[in-house]
Amino acid sequence: MSNTDTTTATRSRASRLPETLSWQGDNDGFLRLVDQTLLPATVEMRDCRTVQDVWEAIRMLRVRGAPAIGVAAAYGLCLGTREHRSLDREQFLRQIEKTGQYLRDCRPTAVNLAWAVQRVSSLAGETAGNSDKIWQAMLAEAHAMAREDADTCRKIGEAGADLIPDGGGVLTHCNAGALATVAYGTALSLMYVAHERGKRFRVYADETRPLLQGARLTSFELAAAGIDVTVLCDSAAASLMKAGRVQLVVTGADRIAANGDAANKIGTYSVALAARHHNVPFYVAAPLSTFDRAVPSGDAIPIEERSDTEIRAGFGHQTVPDGVHCWNPAFDVTPAELIAGIITERGIIRPVTADAIDTVFDASPSQH
Secondary structure, X not given: OOOOEEEEOOOOOOOOOOOOEEEXXXXXXXXXXXXXXXXXXXXXXXXXXXXXHHHXXXXXXXXXXXXXXXXXXXXXXXXXXXXXXXXXXXXXXXHHHHHHHHHHOOOOOOHHHHHHHHHXXXXXXXXXXXXXXXXXXXXXXXXXXXXXXXXXXXXXXXXXXXXXXXXXXXXXXXXXXXXXXXXXEOHHHHHHHHHHOOOOOEEEEEOOOOOOHHHHHHXXXXXXXXXXXXXXXXHHHHHHHHOOOOOEEEEOOOEEEOOOOEEEEOOHHHHHXXXXXOOOOEEEEOOHHHEEOOOOOHHHOOOOEOOOHHHHOHHHOOOOOXXXXXXXXXXXXXXXXXXXXXXXXXEEEOOOOHHHHHHHHHOXXXXX
16 A cells, blocks of 8 residues: 555646656655646645655656656655665665666656666666665765756757747647656747747647547646647547648657657657658657667567556546457657657757767767
């Protein structure tokens, strides 16, 4: 049974969004996050005091979005090892590995989760001193990752804001905004920066079945920021493009292979195909931490399959007859040849090729 505590924040939709996640307190603190399963009707904060709480929050999509999952996992590793600081160094490092593997197994597709766990674990192994000193360094690293994520997302927005068509329409799929990161978001960061610069445009948000992240989350945060947003059924996206109402498509990503193939929420591939047919540029916005250069192409990206209940009886209402099978992959892969560019904190990668990606990483050797 979880020891998670919850407190309800009484905020109107038009008010500033609460922080997606943050560490509360000092060494004896805990991770506080917005429970995104309750949005948009209720804004409720959830306090995670154990690694089990963090695992459950990630698995149940209370916190979601590759960058946010990564930072949450870093804090989860700290929570899961905090009580073991009296162990000797080698025993403590083994506990870190055990806890890290527990977190890695939570959701397989978003590479940021494994990346964050590995970054904190590696730092622990390189830190001299006793277990308590190692743990202190781990917590400091998790804090640094949270700060870096906000800074990285802002840079992504600044790198891609000029792509937003003044007076035009932008289509996005799923939620790659402030709710998917520590701040700003990836795909939505472009829109926030463009909005700050005075551009006026309309965002079309696919509702993103079966869990409706676009309808529940993307429209929620864009409306709160004063950005014009319209929600549409996923199956209406191609018709909207045909009508000439979309000049740009931009989405986030949960893992990008070495050749530029990008995994994102199921349905993204269909949007990219429609965009290509209608000559609408399709961009992906993601930090360098989302690249998995150990994976040569999208064919090797593991695709999480979730419970058929999300389709059969989404949000508690049965829509599929008993005995009928459901298939519920959480992600699909968009081939690099359909992507006009990948917007990162170091600029836009285009064309999207393995060589172009290598050039970015060769200029930033600390990233992966």
